[in-house]
Amino acid sequence: MRLGSGTFAACCVVIEVLGVALFLRGFFPAPVCSFSETEHQTESPAPEPSAGAISNWTELPRPLFRKVVIMLIDALRDDFVFGSKGVKFMPYTTYLVEKGSSHSFVAEAKPPTVTMPRIKALMTGGLPGFIDVVRNLNSPALLEDNVITRAKAAGKRIIFYGDETWVKLFPKHFVEYDGTTSFFVSDYTEVDDNVTRHLDKVLKRRDWDVLILHYLGLDHIGHVSGPNSPLVGRKLSEMDSVLMKIHTSLLSEERETLLPNLLVLCGDHGMSEAGGHGASSVEEVNTALILISSAFERKPGDIRHPKYIQQTDLAATLSIGLGLPIPKSSIGSLIFPVVEGKPMREQLRFLHLNTVQLSKLLQENVPSYEKEPGFEQFKVSERLHGNWIRLYLEENNSEVLSNLGSKVRRQYLEALRTLSLSLSRQAAQYDIYSMAVGAVLVLEVLALLLPSLPRALTGKAELDVPLLSPASSLLFYLLLLALAALHVAVCTSTDSPCYLCSLPWLTAGGVLVLVSTLLCAVVSALAELLASGKRLRKNPPQSSSGWSGLDLLISLGTVGHALSLGASSFVEQEHQTWYFLVNTLCLALCHETYRHCFLGHDCARQRCPHAGEEFDWVAVAPQAKSTGPDVWELDRASKHPSPLEALRGPERWMVLVSPWVILTCCRLLRSLNQTGVQWAHRPDLGHWLTSSDHKAELSVLAAVSLIMIFVLVQKRCSLASKVAMAFGLLGIYCYRVAVGNLLFPWQQNNKGISKLRSQDRGPLGNTQRVCPPGGATPEASPPARPSAGPRYPGRHGSVRLDAPEARRSSGRRDALLVRSSVLLFSGKLQQHRHRGHLSGLRGPGRLRGGPSRAPDDAGNIHGACAVGQPPAQLPDLRSRQE
Numbered sequence: 001m002r003l004g005s006g007t008f009a010a011c012c013v014v015i016e017v018l019g020v021a022l023f024l025r026g027f028f029p030a031p032v033c034s035f036s037e038t039e040h041q042t043e044s045p046a047p048e049p050s051a052g053a054i055s056n057w058t059e060l061p062r063p064l065f066r067k068v069v070i071m072l073i074d075a076l077r078d079d080f081v082f083g084s085k086g087v088k089f090m091p092y093t094t095y096l097v098e099k100g101s102s103h104s105f106v107a108e109a110k111p112p113t114v115t116m117p118r119i120k121a122l123m124t125g126g127l128p129g130f131i132d133v134v135r136n137l138n139s140p141a142l143l144e145d146n147v148i149t150r151a152k153a154a155g156k157r158i159i160f161y162g163d164e165t166w167v168k169l170f171p172k173h174f175v176e177y178d179g180t181t182s183f184f185v186s187d188y189t190e191v192d193d194n195v196t197r198h199l200d201k202v203l204k205r206r207d208w209d210v211l212i213l214h215y216l217g218l219d220h221i222g223h224v225s226g227p228n229s230p231l232v233g234r235k236l237s238e239m240d241s242v243l244m245k246i247h248t249s250l251l252s253e254e255r256e257t258l259l260p261n262l263l264v265l266c267g268d269h270g271m272s273e274a275g276g277h278g279a280s281s282v283e284e285v286n287t288a289l290i291l292i293s294s295a296f297e298r299k300p301g302d303i304r305h306p307k308y309i310q311q312t313d314l315a316a317t318l319s320i321g322l323g324l325p326i327p328k329s330s331i332g333s334l335i336f337p338v339v340e341g342k343p344m345r346e347q348l349r350f351l352h353l354n355t356v357q358l359s360k361l362l363q364e365n366v367p368s369y370e371k372e373p374g375f376e377q378f379k380v381s382e383r384l385h386g387n388w389i390r391l392y393l394e395e396n397n398s399e400v401l402s403n404l405g406s407k408v409r410r411q412y413l414e415a416l417r418t419l420s421l422s423l424s425r426q427a428a429q430y431d432i433y434s435m436a437v438g439a440v441l442v443l444e445v446l447a448l449l450l451p452s453l454p455r456a457l458t459g460k461a462e463l464d465v466p467l468l469s470p471a472s473s474l475l476f477y478l479l480l481l482a483l484a485a486l487h488v489a490v491c492t493s494t495d496s497p498c499y500l501c502s503l504p505w506l507t508a509g510g511v512l513v514l515v516s517t518l519l520c521a522v523v524s525a526l527a528e529l530l531a532s533g534k535r536l537r538k539n540p541p542q543s544s545s546g547w548s549g550l551d552l553l554i555s556l557g558t559v560g561h562a563l564s565l566g567a568s569s570f571v572e573q574e575h576q577t578w579y580f581l582v583n584t585l586c587l588a589l590c591h592e593t594y595r596h597c598f599l600g601h602d603c604a605r606q607r608c609p610h611a612g613e614e615f616d617w618v619a620v621a622p623q624a625k626s627t628g629p630d631v632w633e634l635d636r637a638s639k640h641p642s643p644l645e646a647l648r649g650p651e652r653w654m655v656l657v658s659p660w661v662i663l664t665c666c667r668l669l670r671s672l673n674q675t676g677v678q679w680a681h682r683p684d685l686g687h688w689l690t691s692s693d694h695k696a697e698l699s700v701l702a703a704v705s706l707i708m709i710f711v712l713v714q715k716r717c718s719l720a721s722k723v724a725m726a727f728g729l730l731g732i733y734c735y736r737v738a739v740g741n742l743l744f745p746w747q748q749n750n751k752g753i754s755k756l757r758s759q760d761r762g763p764l765g766n767t768q769r770v771c772p773p774g775g776a777t778p779e780a781s782p783p784a785r786p787s788a789g790p791r792y793p794g795r796h797g798s799v800r801l802d803a804p805e806a807r808r809s810s811g812r813r814d815a816l817l818v819r820s821s822v823l824l825f826s827g828k829l830q831q832h833r834h835r836g837h838l839s840g841l842r843g844p845g846r847l848r849g850g851p852s853r854a855p856d857d858a859g860n861i862h863g864a865c866a867v868g869q870p871p872a873q874l875p876d877l878r879s880r881q882e
Contacts, residue, residue, distance in 0.1 A: 012445050015514070016251040018438075018514075019437075019439070019441030019442040022437055022438030023438030023439055023442070026499065031329075034360070046352070047386075049383075049386040060323055060324075064264040066259035067253075067261040069210075069240070069246055069504040070210075071263065074163070074182075074215060074217075074268055075218050075277060077227065077271045078106045084657050086236070089238050094241060104291075104307075105308070106288065107287040107310065107313070108285055108287075109268070109285045110310075110312075111285065112128075114278050126330060126331060126427070127312065145327040145330075147315050150319065158208070159177065159210070162197050173626065184220075186222060186224060187220060188220040188224070192235075193216070195215055203251075215239065217753070218235045222276070222277075227271050242267060243263075254294055258782055260295040264290070266290070267287035284335075291317075292361050307410075310424075312330065312332035313335050317338055318441060319336070329361065331420055331427065348388065350721070354383075354416060358416065358420065361423060363425055378419065381411040384407050388401065388404050388405055390409050431756070441518065445518065448522050472520050507767055532699045549588065549592070553584065586663050587663075590659035710726060714724065732758075775833065
């Protein structure tokens with residue numbers, strides 16, 4: 001069957017799209033959800049089970065907590081709280097975990113471990129799919145049943161501050177909110193200050209029921225510097241002080257109310273050893289979860305070690321705590337220690353509501369739900385619960401009632417665990433059959449397209465697809481029968497839902513016919529290719545247009561690099577892929593150069609490109625009397641000398657040395673440029689060039705580079721192209737000048753303030769106070785906890801003066817204000833705040849008396865001026881500012 005190149009290409013594209021769609025349908029299975037979410041939002045809760053008697057409890061239980069504060073710290077890995085870092089940098093949190101009124105857990109987050117899917121899991125109790133990774137960039141409104149929507153419908157007043165993803169997921173749900181963007185990864189200070197600045201005002205108010213805080217600074221530090229950066233400890237200390245402020249405020253408020261409050265400290269995902277997240281490593285999926293409330297009083301000697309739970313369990317627990325229905329698509333189970341101190345009847349009521357919700361979800365998503373062990377355990381638990389209710393209503397307070405209640409509770413907990421596990425498997429179950437059929441379609445088209453590509457490059461080309469021969473027809477019928485038998489076997493033996501099995505037989509048969517046809521065409525094309533290969537071996541050509549090893553390497557490297565971008569870890573460490581590909585390409589070029597230039601017998605018909613001449617291929621022409629295009633003869637009129645003879649002296653050495661020089665330069669550049677999420681914070685040539693002190697050097701280097709580009713390219717350009725390219729390169733330079741990266745020749749870099757600022761910093765880059773002679777003596781006390789000080793507006797934001805002396809002494813405050821003004825005037829305050837240079841103006845370090853000391857564990861250099869003693873350089877600072 002003959003097809004034009006356009007028709008052949010269109011058919012290939014259509015079939016490729018069909019194959020990719022089938023694969024994606026299997027890779028992104030239908031989520032586990034309740035189909036009655038939009039129909040029965042106000043359905044009444046399940047009544048308490050009864051056995052022979054009428055239960056009088058048909059309403060939802062009352063709320064367990066008056067107010068709930070959710071403090072979500074992005075990328076809060078479990079060992080940041082429960083490990084050595086938590087003990088060192090979060091002392092108040094560690095006290096609550098070990099001795100306070102709290103329950104601590106290690107919550108496991110299912111992949112993908114990115115922010116938006118994790119927020120959905122926390123609030124809906126469901127398992128988001130990998131398709132939500134794409135939606136993470138622009139989150140649509142959440143339509144699934146969730147805790148926020150339920151709370152708003154119940155009249156709860158919700159306030160939110162933090163990551164704007166919440167505002168996109170829950171529009172018009174918050175009575176007050178302030179969203180911060182998460183795309184400025186280098187900002188780990190202002191992004192959290194914009195959340196904390198609302199706390200003092202909100203905690204004093206009584207007009208809210210739920211407060212949600214989402215801090216992004218720790219995640220940004222991980223992306224830039226990794227989990228072992230000194231900045232992590234400082235950020236944990238800052239979060240510990242915020243937690244202490246919230247907890248003490250909630251405790252003071254409880255004295256005036258009957259119900260206790262609940263403070264939830266949690267993370268959405270963890271952090272890998274490289275600082276990123278998104279995959280399924282232990283560091284990325286294990287997050288800290290602490291529930292803090294005066295209702296969780298512990299007895300003396302009560303040691304509570306962190307327990308492992310699922311992150312989806314929080315939605316059901318928050319719903320019970322707020323007196324709300326559990327989201328219908330939640331697969332999580334109630335965190336039982338939260339209700340462990342309640343009477344037995346309330347405990348069983350909470351567990352029964354959760355089990356009923358999970359059993360309904362199982363019935364809607366699993367056709368053979370009655371065979372599931374969790375459903376059978378639920379029925380047994382409900383029957384035992386009815387017996388316990390009958391004894392309870394008869395006012396039987398004997399030991400039999402207590403033992404039966406404990407048995408029912410254990411049965412419910414086991415049923416919850418089994419039901420949740422069954423639904424989790426259902427949500428993560430891929431449709432392997434649909435994925436396999438889609439992959440086969442894609443591979444068949446590629447196998448048919450690649451051999452035909454040289455003949456399909458011209459618009460008038462025609463391709464002969466061998467389908468109508470007797471052998472092809474027989475092969476087609478055999479393949480169709482085999483695939484039909486396989487389809488029937490798969491659809492009748494599997495219990496899990498399959499998309500292809502749910503299609504009508506006519507549609508499924510069409511897919512099988514397409515697969516059989518393509519497979520038959522591929523087999524016929526490969527047989528034809530093998531036959532032509534045998535003819536070529538009998539009459540070998542002297543010139544070949546096939547792919548060389550270098551072409552194959554470039555193609556495979558391009559495909560491999562494109563595939564590597566599908567994993568977040570490869571994206572974060574993409575430079576390693578480039579290093580490998582560049583080095584391999586250089587070695588391959590070296591091998592190709594040596595072979596073509598020094599093995600005369602392999603390339604006796606061409607000249608070495610390094611000799612300054614282009615390749616001059618041997619002309620070939622088909623024989624006049626040949627019956628096919630497979631027999632060729634050389635045009636012997638065209639002959640060239642050996643390339644080894646064409647190379648002389650320096651040219652030969654240039655060919656030998658140039659690949660190794662390139663490899664050496666690449667290795668040198670790797671040493672001068674620290675990149676990747678784990679090493680980007682280390683000083684290198686890039687940091688040196690981009691610093692404000694070396695802007696002139698960077699400008700000269702950029703100008704020389706742009707001029708060299710113009711000189712190398714303009715030789716082959718017309719006059720109009722030369723002018724356009726010159727203006728384009730000049731525009732690039734002007735743009736960099738406009739954004740402040742470069743300088744024009746007539747501009748002068750303000751090095752005075754830069755030198756002054758470098759003198760004002762310590763060896764680690766942190767701000768120090770310089771005292772006049774005879775200043776205060778050293779003080780050996782450790783740095784104190786940061787405290788909220790006054791804020792002063794600036795061009796890039798406000799500056800917080802966290803030193804207590806700033807409140808006690810106006811002279812010290814004015815001194816700090818002058819220094820802040822100088823930095824603002826130089827336009828570099830934001831850059832220094834990102835790099836942690838202004839530790840004297842913001843926590844956790846603060847100014848103390850005594851001369852300058854060595855850096856502490858967090859990397860801070862604390863100031864050395866006594867209280868009320870002005871810095872010696874203040875007059876100079878004022879003069880420079882004026």
